[in-house]
Amino acid sequence: MSHVKRDQAEFLAGVIRVQRRGTVVFAALMVAGMLALFGWDVLFDPGVDHSLAGRLFGAGVLVTFTWFIWRVGGYPRIEVTPTHLVVRNPILTHEIPWRAIDAIETFHGLTLALWDRREIRVLALSGSMLADLFGDRTLHRAEGLIAVGRRNAPAGPGALMELPRRRIQLRWLLLPLVLVVVTIVVWAAWQADPLGGAPT
Structure with missing residues (x-):
């Protein structure tokens, strides 16, 4: 099974939690x-x-x-759902609709660029020396799941108007x-x- 098909199958299975x-x-x-x-x-x-x-x-x-x-x-982790990407950092939790993600950057970790020009650093997948030396399969898996989520983002006026939310969750x-x-x-x-x- 290719990586794309595997990511698609995981995405359709429900909420996926990704962390190292x-x-x-x-x-x-x-x-x-x-x-x-x-x-x-x-x-x-x-x-x-x-x-x-x-x-x-x-x-x-x-x-x-x-x-x-x-x-x-x-x-810290990310949670991939059919409608949102949830980023759980140590203090702040971000709930990001798929259509709000404009781009993803994977240089020395994972950063999400949103349509409103904000950037959210995913601390669960931040850069590390071990990942640089041996490769980071978790980061590649997260990248693939996010790509699937963006492709399958819900359509319609309600989805387009939904905004990212953040809250303190301690x-x-x-x-x-x-x-x-x-x-x-x-x-x-x-x-x-x-x-x-x-x-x-």
């Missing part, structure tokens, strides 16, 4: 390492400051770095849950610490 697997795996390993460091710091070796405030501060720093690593390395609802879990774990470790400041 190697980057996602590396980010997942980094997150696992940060969580292990969080557990070690909270449960076994909180350093000089064994107080509850000191432990909470250290846990907060580690959790913040863990969130940052995942948002930059594991979260999953704020998870933040309170994470804070509660971290606080409970840190408090329990502080209570059990033989050197800690919890009253007996």
